[in-house]
Structure formats: structure tokens, C-alpha cells
Amino acid sequence: MKRRTLDISMSVGGTLLAGLAVVLGLVFQANADFATTYVRDQLSEQQISFPPLEGLSEEESGVACLAEYAGATLDDGKKSECYANEYIGSHLKNIGGGETYATLGTPQRELQAKVADAKKASDPNLATLEADLAKVTGQRETMFKGETLRGLLLTTYGFSVLGEKAELAALIAYFAAAVLILASIAGFAHALSTPKEKKF
DSSP states (O other), X not given: OBHHHHHHHHHHHHHHHHHHHHHHHHHHHHHHHHHHHHHHHHHHHXXXXXXXXXXXXXXXXXXXXXXXXXXXXXXXXXXXXXXXXXXXXXXXXXXXXXXXXXXXXXXXXXXXXXXXXXXXXXXXXXXXXXXXXXXXHHHHHHHHHHHHHHHHHHHHHHHHHHHHHHHHHXXXXXXXXXXXXXXXXXXXXXXXXXXXXXXX
């Protein structure tokens, strides 16, 4: 095979691969832009803001991200993660005493059964049992709402991470395209400077 033919073949192949890499880069970049815009728009519609620094408890003000974002609007993935884990998460621990929506179900059912039995037996402790049941039910309902919001915010954070990874993939694709284009240009230049009859 002639050297010029080989150089041209390799350069054409490199150019085609560079074109493919650019197309992949554009696709990844479009996904990254969509994720960033979607997360920002959806979070902004919720109008959630971090409490101002003076509104944070002493423990909360010691959390780096809560202090950094104090008073800011929740509008990106990193802020979602902070708000979900450090703000909502800490409040849920205080409300449920370490319990979750799922684990509070057992004491709630037990109290419901005791209240039902107390009503049948005209138990004088009925009012106390009903108050205990109302307390656990309130805690469980609050835990459900808090855990749901926390889960949604963490899903948003996960979506934003996928966007960041798509952006990184786009940069890698563009870099690969640039390298392939340079190599192809070098190949074409070498082909033009190589005598026609020279063999590989």
C-alpha cells in the first residue's frame, strides 16, 4: 500500500470520527443544559429559601452549607442536597426522636388498638391514650411530609449530578474531536508532502 493512500485513508477516518465526537458532544451538552435549566426552573417555582443566618439554630449555623446558603433561594442541585440532608433531615430527627414514618407505624397501631379497647371497657385512661395517639399520629404525618419533600429534593440533586456528568462527557467528546481533527490535518499534510510512489 502506498504511504499517501494510507495517510489519506487514516485522515478521512479521523475526520469522520471527529464529526461523530462533535455530535456526541452536542447531545451530551444538550442533556446537561436541559438538566441544569430544568432543575433551576422547577426549584424556583417552589419558592423555597434557606433561613437567614440569624434564623438558624446554633447547631445549624455550624453546618458549612447552611451558613453558606443562608437566605439564598433553593435553585440548584447542591443547594437541594444541603437543604434536604442538613436542614430537613435534622428537623426530622428532632421531630421523630430518631424514628421514621415507617417505624412510627407500629406504636401508632398499638395505640389505636389500646384506644379501641379502652372505649369498649370505659377505661378512665381513655383521654390519656387518645392524647398519646394524637401525638404519635401528628408526628407520623409530619414525618411523612418531611421525608417526602426530602426525597424529592434528593432526587432533584441526583438529576443535577447526571447533568454535571453529561457536561463532563461533552467536554471529553469535544477534546477527542479536537485531537482527531489535528491528527487528520497532520495526516493530510503528510500525504501531500509524500511522493506518490512511496510505499509504506
